[in-house]
Amino acid sequence: MENVSRFGHVVMLGPTNAGKSTLLNRLIGQKISIVSPKPQTTRNSISGIITQGDLQAVFLDTPGLHRQKRGIAPLLLRSAYAALGQADVVLLILDAAQYARRLDGLAPDLRPIVKAVGDGRLPVLIALNKADVVREKARLLPVLAAVSEALPAAELFPISALTGLGVDDLLTALMSRLPEGAHQFDPDEVSTAPVRFLAAEIVREKLFLALGEELPYSTAVTIEDWDERSKPGLTKIRAAIHVARESHKPMVIGKGGERLKDVGQKARADIEEMLGGQVFLELWVKVRPDWTDDRAFLRDLGLGQ
Ligand SMILES: Nc1nc2c(ncn2[C@@H]2O[C@H](COP(=O)(O)OP(=O)(O)OP(=O)(O)O)[C@@H](O)[C@H]2O)c(=O)[nH]1
Ligand SMILES: [Mg+2]
Structure with a gap:
């Protein structure tokens, strides 16, 4: 157990439908953020609070990064990037299963993300989600290689938000990256949302x-x-x-x-x-x-x- 108190915001960013909200719910251990198989489910930044002894993190689930220009999509995009302003740690969530099938979809998804968080100012952790669907694990290797080439400083974690695979290790790593600071919430609070x-x-x-x-x-x-x-x-x-x-x-x-x-x-x-x-x-x-x-x-x- 650490003696120094740590507190910070972890901003969850990633393409739409990657499983950000599913992961938030898994991390918190209860449903806070809504989930659907359709893209652009999340509209507002949804917070979830985790307290582990001296460590406290506010996770912000954001609307998925979506390239569509119609309707409220541009607003959602802006709100996702706006959340970055509060970030102490960035957690990128990517759908590894999708890229294991088609690596060519990775570059256009990564480009804006690299632009936003690739300057090395903030610690970046990457969850390669939906690993449960990738039957041949070797298929993950080119995805891992492509992501670490785009963001060399980031740490990679193959996980499944659905089954919980790899999620504990990811959480431990995230919590250890929090800056020193006083906790801002009661340990039993799970969200700032009314x-x-x-x-x-x-x-x-x-x-x-x-x-x-x-x-x-x-x-x-x-x-x-x-x-x-x-x-x-x-x-x-x-x-x-x-x-x-x-x-x-x-x-x-x-x-x-x-x-x-x-x-x-x-x-x-x-x-x-x-x-x-x-x-x-x-x-x-x-x-x-x-x-x-x-x-x-x-x-x-x-x-x-
Ligand atoms: N097989 C599998 N499916 C997953 C996993 N994580 C999420 N999903 C599914 O992926 C779909 C999208 O999940 P969401 O959590 O809503 O994705 P999101 O990134 O929050 O999407 P937006 O809010 O639309 O940006 C849902 O049908 C989830 O059940 C996973 O680890 N494995
Ligand atoms: Mg969502």
Whole structure:
């Protein structure tokens, strides 16, 4: 055990869908950040706090680096790079399985990252995630070689955020890179995000999983009402699902309201687990035309200035 107190921010950066949020949840040991197989799931920087004796780290899960120019993608990109301003340690997460199949996808993904963190100012650790899917481990070698050529000072860790493989070693290495400093949170705190925000995120996750390819990107969720007082042990939550067009509304609601009901049931179960109590969750769908261009609303969502 070290005697010196260490504290710092670990910024998790990487291409979209690499498994950043899955890794954050694995590190914290509970679900804080939402996960889906679709790209651009994470929209805000989500914090998770880990305290191990004299060591305390705030992990910031960021929106994936995505080259798309449409919709809110550029905002998400800006927010990911903005998080770097707070970094004491950088954790890059790459989908090793994807590159093991096609190394040619690696260079364009790495270029902006090298530009942002390759100056050697901050310690950089790289998690080559999804190692569980790479059956022939030899396939990882060219990926390792390419990454260490691009970022020679970085330390590499093949891991699986899904199975936990290699994650303990990665965490030990990350915590040992923290600068000296006083802890800023109670040891039992797991996130700086308010539970209301996390609840809205849970609803958004269920929507991402329930909806097709395009629609998730034009939905947003806000908490309209949160009542813990009217009945002890019960939290009544009213959440609005914002869609960009009238025609999206029936798609979210589904035939006979089935889809919305399903989203609501799944979200309620997760929110109950998070709050450790009973939840009554009411969802309603609101049309907010072209909200992805509405700066004031984006600000309310914590996106953009
Ligand atoms: N097989 C496997 N799948 C993984 C692993 N880590 C994450 N995934 C899957 O990869 C998909 C994307 O995971 P996320 O954690 O949402 O990825 P992300 O990097 O946060 O993505 P964005 O928020 O969209 O940038 C999900 O379907 C995860 O279940 C892993 O180690 N192995
Ligand atoms: Mg994510």
